[in-house]
Amino acid sequence: MSQPGLRTRTAVLIVLTVIFNSSGNLCLSIGMKHVSRVQDWSLARLAMLGRITAASGIVWVGVGLLALFFISYLLLLSWADYSYVLPASAAGYAIVPLLGYTFGGERVSPLRWSGVLLISAGVMMVGRTPVRTSTVG
Amino acid sequence: MRTTSFLLLLVLSGTAGDLSITRAMKQVGAVEDFRPSTILRSLLRALQYASMWIGVGLHALAFGSFLALLSWADVSFVVPASALSYAVGVVGAKLFLRETITFSRWAGVLFISFGVVFVVIG
Numbered sequence: 001m002s003q004p005g006l007r008t009r010t011a012v013l014i015v016l017t018v019i020f021n022s023s024g025n026l027c028l029s030i031g032m033k034h035v036s037r038v039q040d041w042s043l044a045r046l047a048m049l050g051r052i053t054a055a056s057g058i059v060w061v062g063v064g065l066l067a068l069f070f071i072s073y074l075l076l077l078s079w080a081d082y083s084y085v086l087p088a089s090a091a092g093y094a095i096v097p098l099l100g101y102t103f104g105g106e107r108v109s110p111l112r113w114s115g116v117l118l119i120s121a122g123v124m125m126v127g128r129t130p131v132r133t134s135t136v137g
Numbered sequence: 138m139r140t141t142s143f144l145l146l147l148v149l150s151g152t153a154g155d156l157s158i159t160r161a162m163k164q165v166g167a168v169e170d171f172r173p174s175t176i177l178r179s180l181l182r183a184l185q186y187a188s189m190w191i192g193v194g195l196h197a198l199a200f201g202s203f204l205a206l207l208s209w210a211d212v213s214f215v216v217p218a219s220a221l222s223y224a225v226g227v228v229g230a231k232l233f234l235r236e237t238i239t240f241s242r243w244a245g246v247l248f249i250s251f252g253v254v255f256v257v258i259g
Contacts, residue, residue: 071176071180074158074162074180074183075162075168075171075176075179077158077159077162077163078162078163078165078166078167078168078179079167079168079169081230081234081236082155082156082159082226082229082230082234082236083226083227083230083231083234083236083238083242083246084242086155086222086223086226086227086230087223087227087242087245087246087249090223090249090252090253093252093253093256093257094252094256097256108259109259110259111255111258111259112255112256112259113259114252114255114259115251115252115253115254115255115256115257115259116252116256117252118248118249118251118252118255119248119249119252119253119256120252121245121248121252122244122245122246122247122248122249122252123245123249124245125241125242125244125245125248126241126242126245126246126249127245128241129239129241129242129245130237133236133237134163134230134234134235134236
């Protein structure tokens with residue numbers, strides 16, 4: 001496949017991994033908030049919490065999204081460098097505060113904004129390097 | 138001392154797990170056809186490589202270390218500190234996967250590592 005085609009395919013899949021991972025974690029976080037805090041580590045108590053967790057629809061949606069994340073991640077690694085995919089996937093750290101600010105009306109501190117800028121600049125720098133250089137495989 | 142040891146275990150086992158899984162996927166070869174049956178076949182082929190199983194095992198170890206760390210350390214410390222994985226991952230990719238790390242890629246990884254720390258503690 002040509003470099004531009006490879007770059008586009010890689011970018012699309014990286015965006016999908018970021019979306020699947022962020023939304024999957026969000027669903028798990030919402031689902032687990034409904035399960036009471038683990039304070040008693042007895043087997044009976046853990047089994048009961050396991051049953052409550054397994055009955056939660058949002059937890060299963062989260063698990064499904066994280067499975068999709070893992071499959072997309074594996075597909076990416078079948079052709080792209082690990083040192084390309086790993087930093088590019090960090091875009092999620094920048095997107096979540098942006099979404100929180102835009103849609104959730106959250107207050108974002110100047111330090112967090114500078115982090116978003118640094119991550120965006122870093123992802124752009126990595127994105128301009130070749131997608132695949134590895135000779136292994 | 139205990140926190141440092143577990144943080145190192147988390148970063149090293151997580152990165153080693155990723156490197157092992159990457160090696161397995163490179164052995165499977167580039168997946169260019171995205172039909173579900175082809176994807177499933179590629180994933181089943183990946184499971185035939187020992188490096189895939191080693192990678193999964195190392196990820197389980199990393200997850201265990203993460204949970205253990207969270208039982209006494211603050212998540213606001215654990216997550217930024219684990220951004221060290223970006224730098225360690227790039228070194229590992231150079232050493233074990235023979236990837237070429239250009240100046241741009243190094244600089245990008247450095248920016249991202251600091252950026253993650255700022256976002257999490259900000």
